[in-house]
Amino acid sequence: MERMRQLERTGLFDAMVPRYTSYPTAPHFRDDDGLGSLGTWAGELDADADISLYLHIPFCERLCWFCACRTQGVRSPEPVARYLDVLKQEAASVAAALPQGPKVRRIHWGGGTPTILTPEQITDLAGTLRDAFPIADSFEFSVEIDPTLVNRQKIEALAAAGMRRASIGIQDFDPGIQKAIGRQQSYEQTREVVDMLRDAGITSLNTDIVYGLPHQTLEGIRRSTEQVLTLAPDRVALFGYAHVPWMAKRQRMIDSDALPDTRARLDLLEQTEAQFADAGFVALGIDHFALPGDSLATAAAQGRMRRNFQGYTDDSCAALIGLGASSISRFPGGYLQNAPGTAAYAGRILGGGFATSRGYRFTLEDRVRADLIERFLCDLSFDYSALEASYGTFAEIVRPDIDRALNRFPGWLNWINGSLCLAEGGKPLARLVAAEFDSFLKQGGARHSRAI
Ligand SMILES: C[S@@+](CC[C@H](N)C(=O)[O-])C[C@H]1O[C@@H](n2cnc3c(N)ncnc32)[C@H](O)[C@@H]1O
Ligand code: SF4
Structure with missing residues (x-):
């Protein structure tokens, strides 16, 4: 019961967040x-x-x-x-x-x-x-x-x-x-x-x-x-x-x-x-x-x-x-998505081109955030020194988000030897924590599914 109350305080039961199969989503x-x-x-x-x-x-x-x-x-x-x-x-x-x-x-x-x-x-x-x-x-x-x-x-x-x-x-x-x-x-x-x-x-x-x-x-x-x-x-x-x-x-x-x-x-x-x-x-x-x-x-x-x-x-x-229609490609530089409808997709291919209708070119900041979110959702923790190894001092861009996440999820999220770690029993919060590092969420414009 106490655990339920603690989870409730995090906002878990009302939150709607992305599934983060990509970043940006x-x-x-x-x-x-x-x-x-x-x-x-x-x-x-x-x-x-x-x-x-x-x-x-x-x-x-x-x-x-x-x-x-x-x-x-x-x-x-x-x-x-x-x-x-x-x-x-x-x-x-x-x-x-x-x-x-x-x-x-x-x-x-x-x-x-x-x-x-x-x-x-x-x-x-x-x-x-x-x-x-x-x-x-x-x-x-x-x-x-x-x-x-x-x-x-x-x-x-x-x-x-x-x-x-x-x-x-x-x-x-x-x-x-x-x-x-x-x-x-x-x-x-x-x-x-x-x-x-x-x-x-x-x-x-x-x-x-x-x-x-x-x-x-x-x-x-x-x-x-x-x-x-x-x-x-x-x-x-x-x-x-x-x-x-x-x-x-x-x-x-x-x-x-x-x-x-x-x-x-x-x-x-x-x-x-x-x-x-x-x-x-x-x-x-x-x-x-x-x-x-x-x-x-x-x-x-x-x-x-x-x-x-x-x-x-x-x-x-x-x-x-x-x-195929709606498929997304991921290249080292970003994402490209094919036209979602089969008619539009076929029209583009039969017209002699590729079927891309939209996409996204990564900025350096996106790469830092994408790496962090992916590692966190895979390992339920992430090692800040790995980010520094890849991005040097630029990794500091996520420092304010780390502090905010630690404040928002006290007891559930801990800073242990330079790693941000979910505590035992904290797995239901993982997507909610990931969302703290998503700079696009603040822009709104998309509705998501339940965090749990
Ligand atoms: C492409 S579908 C499955 C392949 C195949 N067509 C079948 O029905 O067996 C992939 C999976 O997405 C999951 N899925 C689809 N809609 C979902 C939803 N609204 N919420 C959660 N999972 C969903 C289902 O588990 C489904 O098996
Ligand atoms: S509609 Fe049914 S059969 Fe088709 S992809 Fe979805 S789950 Fe599979």
């Missing part, structure tokens, strides 16, 4: 003439730079009401086929802009639903990428899989293209909750897909689950988490349900009176965290868990875990290049 990207083209940014990569490719497939056969991902429903195969043609053209243009030397080390297909593609489309798209880009022999290929829209042929096509990591969406197995969020998916069907993935040689399986869903109770989420554990995932992402109906209009189908309040959300989160700890998982960052031998757990233990648009990763590539 996407609402602060600009449509700016000074940005330069993706071709220029790609052309400036060092010869020894590693590249990570992200491909966005913005289509789903079903549109789950809870989902805030950028995607659209399709009932016929034509829009997907047309989109793939454009995507292949974009891949060829981007690959042609790269200098000699950089190699692709990671490929991730996300969505939406990449498994909406037929086995033939999967093989064709993977082949196009292989032909267009210089791909390292030991590249890693991961895919987001909707267990209700995949079959053995699709999985085998993905595995033949090199997929060794997969992520499946679960959210919650309770049929009542599934009804309330407009997403039906039985345990049996999910189990069958997990078995197929393992048969196909998937060595790292992630499952997405969500707390804070309508009608979710402590007993219900405990049972659903037990079912998730029987699937033997290597990693789990436990997201807080982001209710953002002003952005994701389909969420208006969700009865907001049935949503747990912020205190109940904290209980759901912490009970589930304890369940994963009891099952031998290591907690990573603010919302991930992994088995101790998993490469993400190893990266976290060695201070190498990173945070990007897909969440947490052990990807250390110098550049992330996003292909």
Whole structure:
């Protein structure tokens, strides 16, 4: 009770803050003439730079009401086929802009639903990428899989293209909750897909689950988490349900009176965290868990875990290049985002250019803040001397923010041997602390999801 009161005093239960999968966050990207083209940014990569490719497939056969991902429903195969043609053209243009030397080390297909593609489309798209880009022999290929829209042929096509990591969406197995969020998916069907993935040689399986869903109770989420554990995932992402109906209009189908309040959300989160700890998982960052031998757990233990648009990763590539509508690329100098709508995206690519619609060029101050926020959300602490090592005395720009954060979160945030550290039990505050270092928040202009 005392802990709840102390957390309440920090403003946690009312706060709405970004998830910081980038800094600056996407609402602060600009449509700016000074940005330069993706071709220029790609052309400036060092010869020894590693590249990570992200491909966005913005289509789903079903549109789950809870989902805030950028995607659209399709009932016929034509829009997907047309989109793939454009995507292949974009891949060829981007690959042609790269200098000699950089190699692709990671490929991730996300969505939406990449498994909406037929086995033939999967093989064709993977082949196009292989032909267009210089791909390292030991590249890693991961895919987001909707267990209700995949079959053995699709999985085998993905595995033949090199997929060794997969992520499946679960959210919650309770049929009542599934009804309330407009997403039906039985345990049996999910189990069958997990078995197929393992048969196909998937060595790292992630499952997405969500707390804070309508009608979710402590007993219900405990049972659903037990079912998730029987699937033997290597990693789990436990997201807080982001209710953002002003952005994701389909969420208006969700009865907001049935949503747990912020205190109940904290209980759901912490009970589930304890369940994963009891099952031998290591907690990573603010919302991930992994088995101790998993490469993400190893990266976290060695201070190498990173945070990007897909969440947490052990990807250390110098550049992330996003292909497809709404995809975001991160280059050493900043971010570029493709036009979000599929029609505008296709128009730009078919017009012979790149699909960039906005972006952001880092200032030195942004880099300091971005590094600090990323390290803090990965490690729940950050070492000021690492900032000094990178930025010298310029790192002092965040000193006033450190003092303000220490004052705002007394007892929760401590200054220990030159590091800003979250105290035991302070994890729910992590995004709120990160927000203290965000100089764009004061400008407003964007609405966010709950801090917890
Ligand atoms: C692209 S989707 C999943 C892939 C696939 N289409 C599926 O449904 O299985 C990525 C994940 O984002 C998470 N997500 C989507 N909307 C969310 C929301 N409003 N709040 C929290 N997490 C959300 C879900 O856990 C979801 O599995
Ligand atoms: S959860 Fe997956 S299947 Fe459902 S709408 Fe979102 S992206 Fe599509």
